[in-house]
Amino acid sequence: MNYIVTTSPHLHDADGVAVLMRRVLYALLPGVLLQMWFFGWGVLLNIALSVATAWTVEALMLWARQRPLQPFLSDYSAVLTACLFAVALPPFLPWWMPVLGMVFAIIFAKQLYGGLGHNPFNPAMVGYAILLISFPAEMTRWPYPVYLMPETLNFWHSVQWSFMGTLSHSSVVSIDALTGATPLDALKTGLAQNESIRTLRMQPLFDTWVAVGWQWVNVAYLLGGMWLLYKRVIYWPIPVGFLLGLVSLSSLFFMMDSGRYVDPIFHLFTGATMLGVFFIATDPVTAATSPRARFVYGLGIGVLVYVIRTWGGYPDGVAFAVLFMNLTAPALDVWLKPRPFGR
Structure with missing residues (x-):
C-alpha cells in the first residue's frame, strides 16, 4: 500500500x-x-x-x-x-x-x-x-x-x-x-483660539449628539465590524483594547475639564474611529498575533489616537497611531508570547 x-x-x-x-x-x-x-x-x-x-x-x-x-x-x-x-x-x-x-x-x-x-x-x-x-x-x-x-x-x-x-x-x-474643516479639525482649531466646547458645538457642523453625518457613518462601520467579529474574520482583543484606550483617556480628561476636553462619545463617533477600530487596526499581517499582544497593541493605538487628536498637529490620528504601533508589533509578540502548554 x-x-x-x-x-x-x-x-x-x-x-x-x-x-x-x-x-x-x-x-x-x-x-x-x-x-x-x-x-x-x-x-x-x-x-x-x-x-x-x-x-x-x-x-x-x-x-x-x-x-x-x-x-x-x-x-x-x-x-x-x-x-x-x-x-x-x-x-x-x-x-x-x-x-x-x-x-x-x-x-x-x-x-x-x-x-x-x-x-x-x-x-x-x-x-x-x-x-x-x-x-x-x-x-x-x-x-x-x-x-x-x-x-x-x-x-x-x-x-x-x-x-x-x-x-x-x-x-x-x-x-x-x-x-x-471636519468636526475634529473645527474643534481643534477653535480650542486653540481659546473658544469653549459649548460655543464650538453650536456651529451648524455639529448636532446634539456628535456631528452631522459623521456619527451615522461611524455607526455603519461599527455594525460592519460587529459582523466581522461574528464571522470570526477579526478577533476581539484589538478592537476592545483600541476602544478602552480611547475611552479611558477621553473620559479622564473630560471629567477633569469638560470645557476644554470633549466627551468620549464624540471621539467614538467622529473621524475615522470605527473604521480604524475594526478595519485598519485589525490587519492580520501588520498587527500583533498573540492574544495579550493584540490587546496591548490595540490599547496603544487608542491612546495614541487621543494624544494626537488632543495635542498633536493633525486633527485625526488613526493613521499615525496604527503605523507607530506596527513598529511595536514584533516586540509585543516576543514580550507577551503565550506561556507554553504545561508550564
Missing part, C-alpha cells in the same frame, strides 16, 4: 485569503454607502481610481518580480487596500492624488517587502500618511454634509473637479463654498 506523506499543515481552513478579504469588503459596504450619501459621489470616484491603480501597479510589480499574476490578483488584497485607503480620503481631491498614494502604498509599503504577508506596515495607512504629510491643505478639506451644502453636486460635477479642477455650475464659483 502506498501512503501519501505531506508536511504540515495537516488541517486546512476552508476560508482562504480571498474569502476573508471579500467578507471585509462586504462589511465595509454600509459605511461606504453612507459616506456617499452624506459627502457625495467623490467617495465612489476615489474608490474607482484607487482600485484601478492598485490592480495595475500590483500586476506590474508581480510581473517585474516574475511572480504569477492570477493567484495574487484574485485574492482581493489589493482591492481591500485600495478601498480602505480611498474611504479615508476627502471626496474632493484631484485625480492624481489617490493614484499617487496608491502607487506608493502598493510599491513601497507592500511589494518591495515581498507582497502580502511580508509587509510590516499597513499599506493603506502608508499611502494616506504620505498624502497627508505632503498635501495637508487638500487632505483636510472635506465637503460639508449634504444637508449643509448650498448646492447639490452630481457624479459629473465630481468628475469635473477631479480631472479638470473646475465646476460648470452656475451658482458655485469655487469648491471652497462646498468644503471646510
Whole structure:
C-alpha cells in the first residue's frame, strides 16, 4: 500500500485569503454607502481610481518580480487596500492624488517587502500618511454634509473637479463654498483660539449628539465590524483594547475639564474611529498575533489616537497611531508570547 506523506499543515481552513478579504469588503459596504450619501459621489470616484491603480501597479510589480499574476490578483488584497485607503480620503481631491498614494502604498509599503504577508506596515495607512504629510491643505478639506451644502453636486460635477479642477455650475464659483474643516479639525482649531466646547458645538457642523453625518457613518462601520467579529474574520482583543484606550483617556480628561476636553462619545463617533477600530487596526499581517499582544497593541493605538487628536498637529490620528504601533508589533509578540502548554 502506498501512503501519501505531506508536511504540515495537516488541517486546512476552508476560508482562504480571498474569502476573508471579500467578507471585509462586504462589511465595509454600509459605511461606504453612507459616506456617499452624506459627502457625495467623490467617495465612489476615489474608490474607482484607487482600485484601478492598485490592480495595475500590483500586476506590474508581480510581473517585474516574475511572480504569477492570477493567484495574487484574485485574492482581493489589493482591492481591500485600495478601498480602505480611498474611504479615508476627502471626496474632493484631484485625480492624481489617490493614484499617487496608491502607487506608493502598493510599491513601497507592500511589494518591495515581498507582497502580502511580508509587509510590516499597513499599506493603506502608508499611502494616506504620505498624502497627508505632503498635501495637508487638500487632505483636510472635506465637503460639508449634504444637508449643509448650498448646492447639490452630481457624479459629473465630481468628475469635473477631479480631472479638470473646475465646476460648470452656475451658482458655485469655487469648491471652497462646498468644503471646510471636519468636526475634529473645527474643534481643534477653535480650542486653540481659546473658544469653549459649548460655543464650538453650536456651529451648524455639529448636532446634539456628535456631528452631522459623521456619527451615522461611524455607526455603519461599527455594525460592519460587529459582523466581522461574528464571522470570526477579526478577533476581539484589538478592537476592545483600541476602544478602552480611547475611552479611558477621553473620559479622564473630560471629567477633569469638560470645557476644554470633549466627551468620549464624540471621539467614538467622529473621524475615522470605527473604521480604524475594526478595519485598519485589525490587519492580520501588520498587527500583533498573540492574544495579550493584540490587546496591548490595540490599547496603544487608542491612546495614541487621543494624544494626537488632543495635542498633536493633525486633527485625526488613526493613521499615525496604527503605523507607530506596527513598529511595536514584533516586540509585543516576543514580550507577551503565550506561556507554553504545561508550564
